Amino acid sequence: LTPVALGEFEGNLWAGEAKAVMGMYLDEQANERQREALQMIFGGQAGGWPAGFAANVGEMRGMEFVPITFEMAGDLSTWRVDIPGLVVGHAEALSGPTTPPGKRVQTINPPGSEVGPGQVATWGRSVEVSTKGFGLDWTGTARSSKHIPFDWTGPN
Template sequence: MASEAQAGRGIDVLRDAAEGSQMTEQPTTSPPPWHMAGDWFDVCKCAIPCPCTFAQAPTYGDCEGVLAWHIREGNFGNVRLEGLNVLMLGSFVGNAWTREHTDSYAAVFFDERADEQQRAALQAIFGGEAGGWPAEFGAMFGPEMRGMDFAPIRIEVDENLEAWRAEIPGRVMATAEALTGPTTPEGARVQVHNAPGAEVGPGQIATWGRATTDQADAFGFTWDRSGKSSKHFPFDWTGPT
């Protein structure tokens, strides 16, 4: 089970960034009302479909992969966030949903296009200090942070959810195509409603895919594979509650 120290690291997820990372100073006042909605997807080492979305332990007992967020609309008080991207590398052993997991690690990349106010807002939201679902998920996952950086993050999601992709040149490449098969109607998507382990929080629909590229080489995360699980979720968060 994740320790209390790990849970604390989940709430203050970005404060443990690797030494030398350039953090934007966080405000000491209470966070303003905020809202963020867009696309989230992952590619991971689990077999299709990833058991984590069903609140089960990973296929091989441990999981590692790429998590990507594209913000279609968003604000942190008066600070606009639409069009920005965030990407995370993560790994853990065991079932995170039951908090029976260990060895949880993460590294976070924020969109280098963000200005100073936007950077502070993204760090507050994804670091858990601004409340909402990211704070809940961070407290549960409780990762030890390996690093944080601002980087050129490219994320593309087809409007018909036929494919999705993310890239940080030279460091991360994640691409996937919608899962299909001989009995899937043409153009239809394989989806799950009311997922018991939705990484973006309750109330969203998972669209299943197959990873065509899953590569990482950053902050001690190193892998290169394809053919494993991927899924897309829309996300819609509010805070600070």
């Protein structure tokens, strides 16, 4: 299942200098049990890393279940998310003169990783962005983007 979070903050969220304003779109393919679990996880009630992240959210503007399409190139060169009428996000991985051919700009254990420690972030920039919802509406290009895979598990 795919979650999409819209958020904004000013200052260093991780140093306690800011609190985020967020809204979340969650995959409509979730069944009732999964919907309840997703709301508990992203609301912080399930504990673990998500609860620590949720403590940095000063205002949660809502969670909605919607159709979400996520695509990622097998070589991590591009990723894209679409929510009809609400979100379009298309990003390309960064590269540079010292990046070996076919490799991506990545960080292991990135500082401030939204999905927790021990992850690999692939850094990119947006080539298309349009978001609408929860009063967090943006359009444009060349915004920062990163792809961070995660697998949160917990008790049954």
